[in-house]
Amino acid sequence: MIRGMAHHVGIYTRQSEQRASKSEASTETQWDDCVSGLPHWGLEPQHIERYEDLGISAFKDVDRPDYRRLLADAGAGRINVIVVHYMSRFSRRTAQETYDDLSPLLRNGVRLISVGEGREFHANNLFALFELLFKLQASHEESLNKSLAVRAAKDLEARLGGYTGKAPFGFTLVRETRRTDSGKPVSVKILTPDTEHEAPIVRRIAELADNWITENDPTGSVWKIARTLEKEGHKTRGQRMAKARGDARWDDKTVKRVLADPRIAGFDVESVYGTRKDGTRSTTVAEYRLVRRADGSPVQRYTPIIPAEQWYWIQGWLSDRHPGGNPHWDGKPSGLLSAMKLLFCECGATMTHGGSGFKKHYRCRRRAIKPGQHEGEVTIGAKGIEQHLARRIFAVMRAADDESALAVLAEAANRYAVQRERTVALEVTQERDRLLSERARLRRSREAHHADRERVMLKGGFVDDFARESWGETEQALAERMRSIDARIAEIGDSKAVGLPYEVWLTADTDPTGPGSWWDSADFQTKRAFFRLFFDRVSVSKARRWAGRGFPVETRVTIEWAGGVDLSDRPMVGVA
Structure with missing residues (x-):
């Protein structure tokens, strides 16, 4: 706790976008101006604490870690003077929202100084408080108007065929003038293949994958593509542009993201964002989903870098491939659930297939025990879990009046359309x-x-x-x-039509997995593709003993359904 008249200063700097330049908005410039301005206010600080939020907006409802730390330190008495470059750096939320944060501090004698505006705000000066509220509200309204204007401009640009986001790898943005219905000229950005730098790299990546597919080489992997690109001297965008990530190297995730992007084949996409642990939507794009016409066919919007048929060909390789690197692996998984990154043990390890005859099973491949994990092996019979999972899917198909089941079926239909497109000659x-x-x-x-x-x-x-x-x-x-x-x-046939073939998979009043059923006659790869339509992840818990017997399969298996739908509390998706 600070006592006496000692000045313990907290300097808060913020920049919405991280830049290397020493612009007026840079946090380094803000810091220098704040430090040099302290003598003007008669401050000889005993201690200066730096608070910096870089690449974070003060307008949007997002977390600012150092802003929270600043308020906590001021509330605890560790600092008694807050210095900012301008009030707009401090906050762009409404006056009421920001004042709710500051009022307890101001009442406790904390001084708030804006060196750029030459003003000090504190609780003993009502005029200064009113001025503070006006400035906070003005900053908020300025950001709000800017946000609305930017959104309107982006909407107009999109309607005119422009691209409003950051160019994905392989592309660049080219300015072009287009006209509105009223004849007004508007400059828009057109997503165009970067023929000079990145498009050739995309074609090289596709070529490497295509060669492995054609030669049926199971050792190929996105990791090997990354190493090949480095060996051949191809630069990442960060290396070429020498920006914030100038040291970025090629890795398997980057290569896979490039190959999986439908835009390199010219397709229009919509962004599907990930989910944080608290259930809220994250700002990270989890996947790009094809935009389709009413008849189910994908929309071609951009100039392709690689042919569409090659892109579909590679998508199958990305989803089916073995991690690679083992020259002795023959490329043929032994179990329906093998090498799909689908079946996991309760400890998070991938389960592998083994055994023969009636003793075929899936086993946890974990090598070392970590705190809180199971002891001993975790195994489950292959036939039992495969039959159980198939029956769960057929039960969902028959639950046509359940909204959650319909959501799973809709996502499966979308995946089925993609599978069909890959197989059409x-x-x-x-x-x-x-x-x-x-x-x-x-x-x-x-x-x-x-x-x-x-x-x-x-x-x-x-x-x-x-x-x-x-x-x-x-x-x-x-x-x-x-x-x-x-x-x-x-x-x-219309191979691009979206719709699951229920009439093929299901036969009325018969066991969908019994003798003579579609499932019974389907081949190995067809069944694997069938599972991939409906499941995102399947987890197996360790077997426990009950009345001298192991727990039934259904009590040990937890399913994460396609699209993240939770069906665990619905009896209609139990074993049919």
Whole structure:
């Protein structure tokens, strides 16, 4: 606790975006100005404590760690003077919100000094308090108006085909002038392949993965791609731009993020954000999901860096591949749940497949015991857990009136569409796209033909028999070609349609996993793909003894369903 007249100063600096430059907004400039301004206020500090929030907004409702530490230290009496560069650095929230934080400190005699504005605020000066409130509210409203203006500008830019985010790796932003409906010119940023620097690296990454897939080489991995890029001298964006992450190296996560990004194939995406431990949405993008048309086909929005069919080909490799690096591994997982990063022990370790015949099982692969973890082995019968998981899925399919089950099925349908797109032959895809394009052209031709005929009739023009016959022949020819195209589209199928094939997987009033069922006849890879549609993670707890027997499989298995839906408290998803 501070006693007497000693000055213990806390200098608070903040910058919304981390920059290396010594701009007016930089925290280094703020610190220098605050320290040099102390004598003007008659302050000879016995101690100066630095508080700095870098890359954090004071307008948004986000955590500012050093701001909290500053208020805590002032409340505890460890500092009695708070110095800021400008009040806008201190807070951009409403006057009421900021005053609620400060009022206990001001009442206890803490001084608040703004060196840039040349003002001191304290509880004994009502005029200064009113001025403080006005400045706080003005800062908040300035940020609010700026936020609304930025949001409106981004919305307008997006409507005109512009890109409003940070360019993903492989791309750059090019300025282009476009016009609104009223003819007003607007400068927008267009996402364009960075042909000089990054796009060639993306193609090299795809080439390495493609070679391993083509050669059926199980040793390939994203980690090996990262090492190859470093060996060949390819620079990351941070290394090339020499910014805050100038020392950033290629790693497996970076390579996987580049390969998994649909934008490198030209597809439009929507961001899916992760979830913090407290359940709130994080600011980190967990995945990019394809934007689809009403018919389920993905929207092509950008100039692709690699062909779409190559991107789909690689996505299958990313999800199915073994971690690689072992030349003796034959690339064929022995269990349905092997090498999928899906099945885990209660301790968090991956479970591996082993045994033979009726003794096939999954076992915890943990090497060392850590505090709080189980002792001894954790194993579970392979047939039992595989059958149990399949039955859980079929039970969800039959619970069509449950909202949570429907959410799981919707996410599974989205994943199923992606799987289907990966397996469609390029020739079929091209033919379907050509037919759909020709069908649209024919529809426009029929509309134009009808419009021409109506225009002549409305004007009362003379129409002889020859013209009527010509109109009829044209209409008949267009209609016949349309029927021919529709028949061919139906024949090759719409592989981009979204929808789970319930009629194939389920048969009424029969055991969906019993003899003669789809599950019973499905091959190994089909069953693995089926599990991946519906599950994000499956955990197995250690077996306990009960009445001389082990606990049933269903009591040991915990499922994290697709899309993060919790179905643990719903009896309808029990074993069918």
